[in-house]
Amino acid sequence: MTYFAQQAINAIQLGSIYALIALGYSMVYGVLTMINFAHGDIFMVGAFFCLLLASVVSLPFPVTLVIVMLATGMLGALIERFAYRPLRKAPRVSAIITALGCGLVIANTTLSLSPYAQPMPALFASTSYHFGGLTISSLQILIISVAVVLMTGLDFLIRKTSYGIAMRAISFDAATVPLMGVPVNRIISMTFFIGAGLGGAAGMLYGLAYPVIAASMGILVGWKAFVAAVIGGIGSIRGAVLGGFLLGAVEVMAVAFLPSTYRDLISYSLLLVILIFKPYGLLGRPPNQKV
Amino acid sequence: MKNFSLFFAVLTLAVVVGCGGGSSSAKIGLNVELTGEMPAVGASAKNAAEMFVNEVNKAGGLEVAGKKLPLTLVIGDNAAKADQAAAVAQRLISQDNVIAMIGPDASACAIPASEIAESLKCPMISPWSTNPKTTVDATSGKPKQYVFRACFIDTFQARVLAKFVLNNLNARTAAVLYDVASEAPNGQANLFKETFEESGGSVVAFETYTTGDRDFSAQLTKIKAANPEVIFLPAYYNDVPLIAQQARRLGIDAQLVGSDAWSSPEIIKLGGADINDSYFCNHYSTEIATPVAQKFVSDYKAKYGMAPDDVAALTYDAFGLLAQAIKEAGKLERQAIRDALAKIQKYEGVTGTMQFAGSGDPIKSAVILQIKDGQFAWVANAQP
Numbered sequence: 001m002t003y004f005a006q007q008a009i010n011a012i013q014l015g016s017i018y019a020l021i022a023l024g025y026s027m028v029y030g031v032l033t034m035i036n037f038a039h040g041d042i043f044m045v046g047a048f049f050c051l052l053l054a055s056v057v058s059l060p061f062p063v064t065l066v067i068v069m070l071a072t073g074m075l076g077a078l079i080e081r082f083a084y085r086p087l088r089k090a091p092r093v094s095a096i097i098t099a100l101g102c103g104l105v106i107a108n109t110t111l112s113l114s115p116y117a118q119p120m121p122a123l124f125a126s127t128s129y130h131f132g133g134l135t136i137s138s139l140q141i142l143i144i145s146v147a148v149v150l151m152t153g154l155d156f157l158i159r160k161t162s163y164g165i166a167m168r169a170i171s172f173d174a175a176t177v178p179l180m181g182v183p184v185n186r187i188i189s190m191t192f193f194i195g196a197g198l199g200g201a202a203g204m205l206y207g208l209a210y211p212v213i214a215a216s217m218g219i220l221v222g223w224k225a226f227v228a229a230v231i232g233g234i235g236s237i238r239g240a241v242l243g244g245f246l247l248g249a250v251e252v253m254a255v256a257f258l259p260s261t262y263r264d265l266i267s268y269s270l271l272l273v274i275l276i277f278k279p280y281g282l283l284g285r286p287p288n289q290k291v
Numbered sequence: 292m293k294n295f296s297l298f299f300a301v302l303t304l305a306v307v308v309g310c311g312g313g314s315s316s317a318k319i320g321l322n323v324e325l326t327g328e329m330p331a332v333g334a335s336a337k338n339a340a341e342m343f344v345n346e347v348n349k350a351g352g353l354e355v356a357g358k359k360l361p362l363t364l365v366i367g368d369n370a371a372k373a374d375q376a377a378a379v380a381q382r383l384i385s386q387d388n389v390i391a392m393i394g395p396d397a398s399a400c401a402i403p404a405s406e407i408a409e410s411l412k413c414p415m416i417s418p419w420s421t422n423p424k425t426t427v428d429a430t431s432g433k434p435k436q437y438v439f440r441a442c443f444i445d446t447f448q449a450r451v452l453a454k455f456v457l458n459n460l461n462a463r464t465a466a467v468l469y470d471v472a473s474e475a476p477n478g479q480a481n482l483f484k485e486t487f488e489e490s491g492g493s494v495v496a497f498e499t500y501t502t503g504d505r506d507f508s509a510q511l512t513k514i515k516a517a518n519p520e521v522i523f524l525p526a527y528y529n530d531v532p533l534i535a536q537q538a539r540r541l542g543i544d545a546q547l548v549g550s551d552a553w554s555s556p557e558i559i560k561l562g563g564a565d566i567n568d569s570y571f572c573n574h575y576s577t578e579i580a581t582p583v584a585q586k587f588v589s590d591y592k593a594k595y596g597m598a599p600d601d602v603a604a605l606t607y608d609a610f611g612l613l614a615q616a617i618k619e620a621g622k623l624e625r626q627a628i629r630d631a632l633a634k635i636q637k638y639e640g641v642t643g644t645m646q647f648a649g650s651g652d653p654i655k656s657a658v659i660l661q662i663k664d665g666q667f668a669w670v671a672n673a674q675p
Contacts, residue, residue, distance in 0.1 A: 003516055006541075010508035115330045117529045119561045128540060135542045210505035212533050212561050216328065220503040255509035260498045261471050 002133035007256040008249075013140050013209065015248025016147035019241045020202035021225035022232065023154065024076075024195035026240035029229070030171040031191050032088075033287075034095050038079060038103035040222015041110075042196045046072045046203025047120065047213045048110055054121045061123045065146065068204045069197040076196020077189045085185070103218075111215035120211035143205045150198060151241055157194075158237055167191055171235060231271050233284020242282055247271070316363045317353060317623055319344075319613065320383030322394035322404055327371030328502065329527055331555045332396050332602050336418065338595050339606035340364055340393065343614075346590075353614055356621040365389055369400050376400030380407040380415075390623050391415065393609045396602055398422035398475035405438040412437055414629045416613060418605035421445045421551060422478045426651035434650035437629050441609040441645070443675070444652050445475070448550060448572050449482035451657050451673040452523070453490050455570070456548060459659075459671065462520035464495050466545070468510055468534060469525050471499035479525035479550045495519050507534050508541070515543050525550040532562035539565050546570070554601035559665050569662050574601045575642040576658045576669040584641045601642075608640035 021043050028036040049068045053059065059067070083102050087095045126139040158164035166187045169177045178184045206221065207213045224247060232243025250267040258266060280286055321340050325333035344362045352359035365387045367379035376395045383389050384407065391414040395401045401420035408415035409428070417425055417440045426438045456462050465487060469480035484494045496517040498510040511534070514522065522538065522545045524531055531553055538545075549571035558566065577588050577598060587607055591599040599607075613628070615638060620627035638645045645653035659671040 003512065006512045007509060010506075010512060013508070014506050111326065115326065116557065117561060119532070119563070126540075128542065130542065135540070137540055206505075210533050211536065212505070212529060214529070216503070217505065221505075252509040255498070256513060260500065260510050260513070263499075264501060 003256075005134055007252055009134075009136055009140065011249040011252035012144055012245070013248075014252060015245035016144050017202050017206050017209070017221075017244075018225050018228045018247050019244025020147050020150065020198050020205070021221065022229040022240035022244045023151070023237065024199040025226050025229040026232070026234050026237060027167075027191050027195040030235040030237075031167060031174075031188055032084075032095075033235075034084070034092065035099065035226070035234075036084075036192075036195070037096065037099040037222075037226075038106060039195070039199055040218035040225070041103040041106040042072055042076055042079075042218075043199040043203040043206070043222060043225075044110065044213075044215065044218030045075060045106060046200030047207030047217070048114070048118075048203075048215075049200065050123075050204040050207055051118055051120055051213060054123060061142075064123060065201060065204060069201050072200025072203070073193040073197030076199070077193040079196075080189060080192040085188075103222075107215050107218060114215060117212050117214040120207040120213050122211065123208065139208060143209055146201070146205060150201060154194065154198065155237065163187065163190060227268075227271065229281075231274055231281055233278075233281025236281065236283040236285075239281055239283030246282075316361045317355070317617060318363045318365055318387065318389045319610070320380075320387060320389035320392040320394075321364055321366045322369055322376060322379045322383060322392055322400075323366070324371040324396055324400065325366075325368040327369075328529065329371050329397065329555075331528065331557045331600075332371075332419070333368065335555070335600050335603040336394060336396055336606040337366060339591070339599065339603040340366075340610060342591060342594055343607055343610040347614065354618060355623060360623070369395050369404070371397055371400060373399050373403045377403040377407050380404040381411075384408065384411045384413045389413070390617075390625060391613050391628055393418065393606065393613065396420060396606075397473075398425060398478070399473055401425045401440075402474060405435060409435045409437050412629075413625050414613070414616075414632055415439065416441060416609040416632075418442065418609040419551075419602050420475065421448060422475050423652075424474070424478070434652075437625075439612070439632055439647065439651035439653075441605045441612060441640070441642070441653065442551070442574055443655055443657055445478050445482050445550075447675060448657060449479060449486045451659070452483055452548060452550070452572050453486040453492065454673075455572075455659055455671070456487065456521050456523075457490055457492055460521060460546060460548075460570075462546065463492050464517075464519045465492060465521040465523055465548075466496035466498070466514040466517055466519035467494055467523045467525075468496075468498045468500070468507065468514065470502055470504075470527075470530065472502045473527070475552060476525040476527070476550070479552075480523070483523055483525065505533055507537050511538050511541050511543060514538075515541055519545050521546045521548055523548050525552060527552045528555040528558040529561065531558055532566060535562055535565040535569070551601060554667075556598065556600055556667075559662065562662075566662055567664065570659055570670065571662075572673075573658050573660045573667070575604055576660055576667065578669040579658070579672070580641075581639070581643075583639055587641045604641040608638075608642050608645070611640055612638055612645070 024039045126137045128137045166182045228243035228247040229240045232239030254263045254266040323333040323336040344364050348361045352361040369376035369379045396419035398420040401417040467480045469476040496514045547569040553571040616631040619631040643655045645655045657673045660667045
């Protein structure tokens with residue numbers, strides 16, 4: 001029982017990071033039906049911004065988090081403005097190739113500035129708490145709670161504010177919404193800003209949890225979060241969160257109860273089975289048919 | 292337009308000059324991991340290679356049949372990827388026309404590159420690849436003819452480590468955690484399990500992960516439940532610190548033991564207190580250095596401002612072996628150099644004395660080191 005509980009904690013920690021990144025993919029897909037493949041690299045940049053900041057000044061954790069989120073958010077919005085917006089009328093595949101290219105540029109710029117893996121400084125002293133055989137560190141509690149707070153905040157933003165209503169409207173019918181006087185470009189910039197900010201926060205939390213950071217770290221985690229977004233139903237915000245936690249749980253539990261060599265085989269086969277029965281993901285819905 | 296033709300004229304001239312240098316210098320290819328997962332490995336290899344070539348050229352060149360020939364280095368980056376390592380090998384051997392290739396270092400790269408070298412009949416020496424498959428033909432099981440290495444192999448390393456854990460650490464139970472997708476760690480893990488169990492120990496957990504993973508909590512929670520005395524981590528220097536840190540945070544206090552994949556000083560920088568007191572098997576130690584090794588260590592420190600790691604020392608030795616073979620062959624011809632390499636009876640290198648007897652694997656010794664307060668401290672020697 002303690003063994004299961006310990007593995008559940010591991011799963012929630014991993015899942016909350018996947019979920020935070022998956023949100024960025026899903027939000028962008030929602031408004032533009034485009035997959036932002038640079039998102040995994042924005043996640044990586046979040047960890048490096050945190051490292052950079054921590055090496056210059058020593059700020060408390062919440063301040064660092066806000067600065068990192070603002071910085072990565074700006075990066076996301078800038079990429080949208082200068083790389084994706086000029087191609088908005090171009091075929092979808094051009095936009096996707098541009099996104100892949102932006103990701104490569106970001107990853108390789110970081111690589112040339114920091115060719116070696118870097119140790120991430122601990123922003124605060126983490127203590128471990130023991131309950132019976134169960135171990136949980138204050139860092140794990142912090143990561144999970146920050147992720148939950150950010151996700152709840154986003155859910156509120158999208159459901160209750162005028163920005164959120166506009167964003168959902170664009171994702172529902174991108175052709176009619178501008179005719180209603182909604183500033184589409186501003187809403188799209190905002191979506192990239194928020195999505196990239198969440199990705200940056202995930203990068204920072206990931207860097208604190210696994211404190212060796214490298215320019216290549218965005219690739220694998222980025223792909224996994226993308227899978228999580230698809231499983232949850234890409235375009236759906238709650239689906240991305242669900243997909244993230246599901247992927248984390250499946251990965252950890254596959255190792256916990258089966259030989260770890262088969263982890264990826266088992267977890268991705270299971271996810272494929274889900275897609276067979278729910279081709280638009282768990283909470284996704286088929287695209288609107290326009291007559 | 293005018294500028295264009297000028298540009299092409301210069302380019303053609305450069306190519307002509309480049310080709311003209313063919314027989315008046317000995318071209319050696321270096322196929323290493325400059326970017327990708329282990330840039331520290333590539334940097335060390337490049338440093339040592341450039342140092343060796345500079346030393347030889349400063350002395351007027353390498354003596355081949357009474358004539359002194361300068362050495363030229365052609366460097367290719369394999370990005371620590373198997374496919375790129377093979378492509379770089381192909382380019383160095385057939386396009387750049389090198390007389391021999393040094394590298395790659397990671398076994399995952401060295402194995403595919405060795406296939407290319409073998410089929411094109413070009414001598415190759417891997418400084419650091421310890422996986423048995425590098426020098427053995429997979430289909431016939433016989434040693435490859437053109438592939439050599441400057442390091443010991445994993446079957447020997449596994450024996451050394453198994454004995455060390457049983458006799459010196461007095462431990463009977465061990466867990467193993469390794470990257471199943473990476474050739475050297477995979478081989479080391481399986482060979483360790485085999486020899487450890489044959490010698491009376493028991494492996495209570497045998498867990499894997501995949502290249503690029505950073506979360507090991509699920510595997511470590513499983514290992515914690517098995518309660519081993521020792522955890523064997525045949526992992527590269529960039530994975531070990533993360534595993535060690537997560538293990539300690541979970542409350543696992545088992546002794547950590549590693550393979551020669553640990554040997555970069557980067558491991559100390561990244562690992563901090565969590566890897567203190569851990570043991571690993573290595574190719575040489577600066578503490579018990581012979582005069583040859585001492586000279587290398589002090590020259591390297593003077594040139595690059597840091598102590599040479601294993602990869603640097605082994606790369607230097609790979610070049611030394613090749614230089615000796617070229618001298619003995621007396622001509623710049625791949626076949627003659629290969630024959631001379633295979634016949635080397637005694638080479639006094641930085642990492643000890645080496646001898647080739649019937650295969651590309653040298654007969655040489657190993658050391659056990661301990662990470663102690665930010666240093667690699669010598670613990671024991673192990674003879675073949």
